[in-house]
Amino acid sequence: MLNDHGPVIDDLKREMLSTYRAGCSDTSPFPPFFPPTALADGIPGPQHLLLWQSAVFLPPAAGR
Numbered sequence: 001m002l003n004d005h006g007p008v009i010d011d012l013k014r015e016m017l018s019t020y021r022a023g024c025s026d027t028s029p030f031p032p033f034f035p036p037t038a039l040a041d042g043i044p045g046p047q048h049l050l051l052w053q054s055a056v057f058l059p060p061a062a063g064r
Contacts, residue, residue, distance in 0.1 A: 006047035015042045024049040 005016045005023040015022030020034065022042030028049035030038055 002052040004050040004052060005045075006050075009045055009047075012043055012045060021049070023047050 003020060008016065009023050012022045019042030020030075020038040021028075021044060023045035024047050026044055030049065031051065
């Protein structure tokens with residue numbers, strides 16, 4: 001999963017790389033599976049949090 005905080009905010013750059021929330025607004029859609037501490041982790045900002053997920057499915061092995 002990739003936590004996208006949006007464009008870099010110079011004053012929050014370090015936090016944007018190491019916290020759940022830095023740079024994201026209070027109205028960002030934090031998923032229910034995030035721990036409650038995620039909302040308190042990082043200085044809020046004006047941006048909207050986006051979460052990206054992907055999955056890779058391998059084809060079945062031959063002969064099965």
